[in-house]
Amino acid sequence: MRSTRQIARCFLFLTFLGVARIAAAAEVYIQLPADAQGLNDDLRDASLSVQTAAEENVTAQDLMAAARADYARMVGALYEVGRYGGVVSVKVDGREVADISPLSTPRQVRQIVIQVQPGPLFHFSTTRIAPLAPETDLPEGFRPGAPAYSDIIGKSVKAAGDAWRNRGHAKVAIADQRMTANHAGARLSIDVTLAPGPRLTFGNLVIQRPGAVRPERVRAIAGLPTGKVYSPEEVRQASRRLRRTGAFSSVVLEEAETIGPGNTLDIQATLTDAKPRRFGFGAEISSLEGLTVSSFWLHRNLFGGAERLRIEGEVSGIGGDSGGMDYVFSTRFERPATFNPDTDLYLSARAQELDEPDFRERSVRVGGGFLHRFSDELTGEIGVAYQYSDINDDLGSRTLEHFLLPASLEYDTRDEELNAKKGVYANLELTPFLGLDNDSLGARLYFDARQYMTFGKTDGLTFATRAQFGSVSGAGIGEVPPDMLFYSGGAGTVRGQSYKSLAVDLGPGLRIGGRSFAALSAELRARVKDKWSVVGFADAGFVGADSWWDEGEAHYGAGFGVRYDTGLGPIRVDIATPLGSDAGEDIELYIGIGQAF
Missing domain, CATH: 3.10.20.310 (membrane protein fhac)
Incomplete structure (x- = not known):
């Protein structure tokens, strides 16, 4: 008896699979008059029957439900193209769907025919x-x-x-x-x-469910202009300010249902706290520069006011042939909404040891300042800092102390940071400095500009360009820490050339960084299949001894690479060689996460 029941169950199961397969093989046709064939694509896109028939393991019941829904969907699609007198017929295996009782669903569906008489264009x-x-x-x-x-x-x-x-x-x-x-x-x-109703002014920001961030800090960060005329853009801006703190996983700002006294309108905030702590890491490898590993720890709400504390460390040059290993440890504290909703206070500290081919530098830098957001695209920083440097290079051993006034402007319209396909990015840094031990007075300028253009579809052919310029003026080369001077060569400047291989020649076997620098890069990125892309690129770099690019030397590199899109950012593999008489003789390999720029 048990065997008979098992056979029966298997038979019913196989019968169900057979029906599902027959249903999945159903064909859907859309029939239009000869003079209305141009509507075919619009109607097919709107048809639920077309979408359902293309899926796997659909049943006859699924197809019948889709066919019934297509009456309204076809009429809606006709309205979108200005046809308000259309007539729609949907037949399943020759029977009008509207005449088939929902309780009498056929066991299989072979064919669905949607006949549409669009009627005239209104x-x-x-x-x-x-x-x-x-x-x-x-x-x-x-x-x-x-x-x-x-x-x-x-x-x-x-x-x-x-x-x-x-x-x-x-x-x-x-x-x-x-x-x-x-x-x-x-x-x-x-x-x-x-x-239109009355003209309203902003009332209060009402926090529906207070969380880990104190209510008064939520209101300060949002910056809702209570008492001013209502503006939907102000509401959107307040929402963006709260989101960018990272302290909330969800931010919803909604208008109150009713108008308050004096034609005021409260805004209701529904906030969900994000996890306060976050940890991350990164890695990049080059055949010459070796392995670089980095990690960070972040607290998003240190004192209950959405303050951010980020601690990070990086070790580079592991197993490389570009000097020794470099160590960088830094921390940065940010307090949002200081003075006004768009200005943050920051405090920072950095300790590093750089063992580079041409110098060894140990330095400590502490400082603070303010970050201001002029718009969603434009951000500026200004601050003060003190730096102590212990240096050993081809100029000898020395220590330097500097008072610095770092300032920067950043403009960013990229669609993605790690895999941009459109937009521009520009960063301008100007750091005036005063030598506390040698009375030197000067300034360091650095500019980085990038542009991205995609042709065809969103995932079509992307052309990316980058230009970098740098200059140190006022102070002599020996009065500036080597890390503030410029070199060229390697993953961040000219791929294919050895790491920091271009510098200023001081004589036989003596080199130091330059006071002027320029680099140009261009990439052509093409998606070839699913998540795979190929890239061709060319780079050029220049380093000069003077501040304004009067004299110096240049070098070039080119190569190709592949990318695999992980969703979080592409895995990058590049192979490059120097250009010139030694082209093809030296090959450099670069592996990392994210595009090269």
Whole structure:
């Protein structure tokens, strides 16, 4: 008996699989008149039957549900292209789906035929939305005589409402709307009446559920301008300020349901705390420079005010032929919303030992300053710092003490930091300095600019360029720490050339960094399959003894590489060689995470 039951169960199971396979093999056809074939792609994209039939292991019940839904989906798709008199028929194996009871689903579905008579293209006869806020800009297609596409109607009503909201009328609503279709003349009349409501000012930021960040600090960071005229952009900006602290995993700011006393509008904040601590690491390897490993520890809410403390360390040159091993340990504390919502206070410290081919430097640097966000794209920093350096290079052994005024501007419109396909990045650093032990006075300038352009699809051909320039003026070479001078060669400048191989020649066997520097890089990145891409690149570098690139030497490199996109950032493998008489003789290998720039 048990054996018989098992056979029966297997039979039923196999029968179910057979039905599922037959259903999955169902064919879907969309039939249109000859003069309406241009709508085929729009209708196929809208059809749930087409999408369901392409999936694996779908049942007849799945296909019948999709076929029933396609009546409304086809009508909606026709409205989007201005066809308001269409007729839709959906048949399963020759039977109209609307005539099949949901309780009588067929055991298998072989064919679904969607017949569409689109009807004529309608045009607008009347296009009225009133009242309109001053300077309201409605879409160009919303005018009498234009094709009556349904999405134009929605965009126009939204644009009219947004214009009122941008002028402080947060509770603007549709008071009345009439859409009249004249099928005889294929005309569509639109008449929408808006109720702008009163002009509102910001009330309080109401925190729905207080978390680890103190409420007064949440309000200070958000910077909601209580008492000023309501603006949706101010709400979006407050939300962005809270998110960028990293202290919250979710930030939702919503308008209160009702208007408060004196035409005020409270904003309700629903916040979810992020995990306060985070740990990360990175690695990069070069055949000449060796292995570089780094790690960091981050606390996102140190004192309950969304303060950030980041501690990081890096060891480079492991197993390399570019001097010894370098060690860098640094920490940075940031307090958001200091003085105003867009200004952060920072304190920093760094200790490092650099064992480079041409020098050995041990230094300690401490300082602090302010970071200000002028916009989502533009950020600036200014501060003060003290640096002590113990140096041994081809100029001899010495110690230097400097007072520095570091300042920087950063402009960033990249779509992704580690794998940019469009946008620009520019970073300008200017550090005036005063030698406390030798009275030297000077400044270090560094500029890094990058541009990304993608042709064709989003994942098509990407052309990336980078330009770097640097200069140290005022002080002599011996009055500046070697780490503030410039070298060229290696992964960050000219791939294929040996690490920091280009410097200033002081005589037989004597070298030191230059006071002027320039580097140019170009890459062509092409996706070839799924997550794989190939890259071709060329780099050039220049180092000069003077401050303004008057005299110096240049070198060049080129190569190719592959990338594998992990979702967090591409794994990068590059092979490069110097250009010139020794091209192809020396080969350098670079492996890392993220694009080269």
